[in-house]
Amino acid sequence: MYDVVIAGGGPAGLSAALTLGRARRRVLVCDAGPRRNAAAEHVHGFLTRDGVTPDALRAHGRADLAAYPGVEVRDVSVLGITGERGAFRVALPEGEVVARRILLCTGLVDELLPIEGFAALWGRSIFQCPYCHGWERRDQRWACLARGPEALHFGPLLRSWTAHVTMLAAPGLPGDVVAGLRAAGLTVEERPIARLVAGPGGLEAIAFTEGPALPCDVLFAHPPQRPVALVTALGLALDEAGLVRADPMTRETSVPGVYAAGDTSTRMQAALQAAAAGAWAGATINGDLAVRGG
Numbered sequence: 146m147y148d149v150v151i152a153g154g155g156p157a158g159l160s161a162a163l164t165l166g167r168a169r170r171r172v173l174v175c176d177a178g179p180r181r182n183a184a185a186e187h188v189h190g191f192l193t194r195d196g197v198t199p200d201a202l203r204a205h206g207r208a209d210l211a212a213y214p215g216v217e218v219r220d221v222s223v224l225g226i227t228g229e230r231g232a233f234r235v236a237l238p239e240g241e242v243v244a245r246r247i248l249l250c251t252g253l254v255d256e257l258l259p260i261e262g263f264a265a266l267w268g269r270s271i272f273q274c275p276y277c278h279g280w281e282r283r284d285q286r287w288a289c290l291a292r293g294p295e296a297l298h299f300g301p302l303l304r305s306w307t308a309h310v311t312m313l314a315a316p317g318l319p320g321d322v323v324a325g326l327r328a329a330g331l332t333v334e335e336r337p338i339a340r341l342v343a344g345p346g347g348l349e350a351i352a353f354t355e356g357p358a359l360p361c362d363v364l365f366a367h368p369p370q371r372p373v374a375l376v377t378a379l380g381l382a383l384d385e386a387g388l389v390r391a392d393p394m395t396r397e398t399s400v401p402g403v404y405a406a407g408d409t410s411t412r413m414q415a416a417l418q419a420a421a422a423g424a425w426a427g428a429t430i431n432g433d434l435a436v437r438g439g
């Protein structure tokens with residue numbers, strides 16, 4: 146019987162395991178499958194690890210866990226979870242294990258947009274977060290795909306890094322958003338995108354269905370996101386964006402004994418935030434085990 150099985154060994158899951166291991170809990174971290182930043186070359190903005198590769202960040206995390214005998218890490222997928230608080234049955238490829246609590250740190254799946262060139266450039270020239278990749282691309286020619294009213298915040302924000310920002314209106318973008326972007330002094334391109342033009346160094350231009358292409362080095366975009374299949378199968382309550390609803394204080398989900406931390410349950414999606422959320426969830430789970438038992 147494990148105290149906690151953690152599904153997902155990214156920054157959130159590894160950080161939760163560290164907290165729980167230091168609290169002398171018996172923990173199993175299972176990690177397998179694509180991680181969100183699989184396409185990215187570096188992780189920026191993580192204090193003491195700024196610019197580390199995604200693999201190295203995880204290796205550092207696993208090395209920290211090696212000091213705690215209660216923590217086990219396996220490169221396996223959690224196939225399913227049944228049972229209830231105090232006695233969850235966790236299906237793994239090699240068989241079933243039992244756990245008193247579950248922590249979901251499974252990240253998210255980005256549904257890459259069906260624009261020619263988009264998938265190949267994701268993580269290289271197409272980013273979601275200027276805090277993560279803006280500094281390296283400062284003063285370059287940026288474009289941003291505006292898909293809704295949030296562009297009214299995001300567009301002006303991008304000018305912190307470069308004066309060259311063009312907003313690309315996605316099909317159906319409301320006219321008042323277009324007007325708001327223009328009122329904020331941003332250039333708005335309303336021609337439909339035909340494809341992204343790439344060269345050896347990455348994105349070079351945005352081609353439209355008519356007229357000249359827009360020379361461009363970086364594109365910001367926020368594709369739709371969905372939880373991984375394991376989370377969907379659990380039938381947890383989700384918010385309108387498809388994120389797992391978790392109590393802001395305890396990180397417990399709508400299913401008693403199942404907790405969530407990291408990208409799967411927040412819009413504030415960055416590695417350091419995920420690690421912090423994992424540490425927090427680890428502490429609240431330990432408190433629950435200590436106080437309520439079961």
Ligand SMILES: Cc1cc2nc3c(=O)[nH]c(=O)nc-3n(C[C@H](O)[C@H](O)[C@H](O)COP(=O)(O)OP(=O)(O)OC[C@H]3O[C@@H](n4cnc5c(N)ncnc54)[C@H](O)[C@@H]3O)c2cc1C
Binds near residue numbers: 175185187191273416
């Ligand atoms: C292109 C890109 C670049 C980014 N760059 C940066 C950056 O520079 N700086 C920054 O701070 N943030 C960056 N981010 C965001 C950052 O990667 C995420 O916020 C962070 O990885 C979230 O951590 P997490 O632990 O919640 O999820 P993840 O890191 O995605 O880890 C989740 C893990 O769970 C595993 N998993 C899923 N389902 C199962 C299952 N059923 N069983 C077992 N394991 C499972 C996955 O395989 C994965 O390993 C970037 C994101 C993207 C998309």
